[in-house]
Amino acid sequence: MKNYIALMRPKQWIKNVFVLASLLFSKNFLIGHKIWTIVLLTGYFIIISSIIYVFNDMVDVDKDRYHPKKKYRPLACGALTKKQAIIFLVVLGIIAMMVSLFFEPLVNGIILIYMINNIGYSLIFKHYVIIDAIIIAMGFLLRVVVGALAIHEHVSSWILICTFFMAMLMALGKRRSEIICLEEKANAHRKNLQLYSIQVLDYMLLICVACTIMTYSLYSILEQQSQLFLITILFVFYGVIRYIFLLFNSDGSKMPEELIIEDQPLVMAIACYGLVTIGILAFIP
Numbered sequence: 001m002k003n004y005i006a007l008m009r010p011k012q013w014i015k016n017v018f019v020l021a022s023l024l025f026s027k028n029f030l031i032g033h034k035i036w037t038i039v040l041l042t043g044y045f046i047i048i049s050s051i052i053y054v055f056n057d058m059v060d061v062d063k064d065r066y067h068p069k070k071k072y073r074p075l076a077c078g079a080l081t082k083k084q085a086i087i088f089l090v091v092l093g094i095i096a097m098m099v100s101l102f103f104e105p106l107v108n109g110i111i112l113i114y115m116i117n118n119i120g121y122s123l124i125f126k127h128y129v130i131i132d133a134i135i136i137a138m139g140f141l142l143r144v145v146v147g148a149l150a151i152h153e154h155v156s157s158w159i160l161i162c163t164f165f166m167a168m169l170m171a172l173g174k175r176r177s178e179i180i181c182l183e184e185k186a187n188a189h190r191k192n193l194q195l196y197s198i199q200v201l202d203y204m205l206l207i208c209v210a211c212t213i214m215t216y217s218l219y220s221i222l223e224q225q226s227q228l229f230l231i232t233i234l235f236v237f238y239g240v241i242r243y244i245f246l247l248f249n250s251d252g253s254k255m256p257e258e259l260i261i262e263d264q265p266l267v268m269a270i271a272c273y274g275l276v277t278i279g280i281l282a283f284i285p
Contacts, residue, residue, distance in 0.1 A: 003074040004088055007057065008050035014257055016045045018140050018163060022148035022155050034151045036071045037278075038074045041107075041150045044144065047201075051092045052118040058085055059122050068181060069253065103150060109152055110146040114139060129195045133171035140167035158219035169240070172208065173247050173256035176201045180252030181269055205247070210276040226284045235273035242266045 019042045028034045057064065057075045061082070064070035074080040080088075098107050123134045145164050148155040174194055182193070216236050220229050243266065246259045260266055 003079045007054055007080065007085065007088065008046075009053045009277060011257060012049065012053065012259065013046050014261055015140065016049065017040050018143040019045055019147040021144045021159060022151060022153050024277060024281070025156065026148075026153040028151060028153065028279060030276060030282065037150050039146060040102060041097070041147060044096065044111070045146075047092055047096045047099065048115060049118075051089060051096065052115065052122070053141070054089050054092070055119065056122045058082055058089075063197070064179045069176075072267060080169070083127055094258055107146055107150050110142060110149060114142045114146070115265070117142065133168055133175065134175075136171035137164050137167035138168070140164070149196055149248070154192045156219055156223045162215040162219060165208045165215060166240075168208045169205060169212065169243065170256045172201055172204050172261075173243075176205070176247065177250060177252045177255055180197060180250070182252075202248070205244060209244055212240055213237055228280050228284055229277075230278050232273060235269050235276065239266060239273065242269065 001022060021232060023029050023034060023038045057073055060070075061075045063072055064076040067076075069078055074086055075082065076167060100111075117138055121132065121139075125135045126132045141160060141164050144155060149179060175193065176198060179198060179201070194232055213233075213236065217233050220233055242263070243256070243260065246263055246266070247256065252258060254262070260270075
């Protein structure tokens with residue numbers, strides 16, 4: 001059972017927090033049925049993303065053996081066979097289809113697009129420089145969109161743009177970590193890594209940092225009525241800068257999501273951001 005859970009990559013589930021964005025910013029976090037819908041949708045996304053991870057591990061099993069950390073994944077290290085992974089994939093697929101019955105066709109359609117986007121990444125787009133990062137970022141964007149559709153709420157264009165740049169920080173950070181960690185083995189793991197360089201990735205990351213902070217600030221100024229909401233910019237600014245600080249000082253042994261969840265100051269900043277945002281949106285008109 002431990003190997004099957006590892007195959008689902010629980011540490012990656014944090015990415016599904018983006019599904020909650022529409023519930024938070026539409027001020028519906030006190031409405032019971034919408035909370036239930038988002039909770040169920042988050043679980044749905046965990047199952048769907050786990051399906052993608054199992055599929056991706058099956059595709060990359062040989063290349064993962066060149067990676068100092070990925071070589072310990074259940075398929076790469078031989079703890080599970082491809083046949084067992086396929087059976088597990090079918091089980092997850094059946095569960096996903098059962099959960100899909102609770103949602104409208106449009107929501108399921110967006111999730112299907114999400115799956116196609118990720119399968120396309122695994123088979124094709126991960127081999128193309130910059131496009132690979134954009135495809136990853138689109139997955140985050142689709143999470144926000146499907147969250148809004150599920151509870152029938154509008155999501156700000158500024159939030160969508162900010163989400164895209166924030167997701168680019170994650171995607172480009174992943175490439176940076178891979179290059180540092182793999183060193184001369186980078187090409188054996190993924191051919192397009194030889195086309196990236198640390199310096200170029202750092203420039204790209206800094207551009208995305210500026211865009212993330214700017215678009216969130218514009219959202220706070222243009223879309224929120226209370227000027228108190230500007231306080232949340234401080235948490236976003238600190239969180240993004242702290243993430244870059246950790247990334248630039250990392251030895252590449254940890255992926256971006258691991259850097260985030262294992263850094264206490266960053267986790268505290270995210271928690272404070274959530275509490276302050278909820279407080280302002282809930283109690284100030």
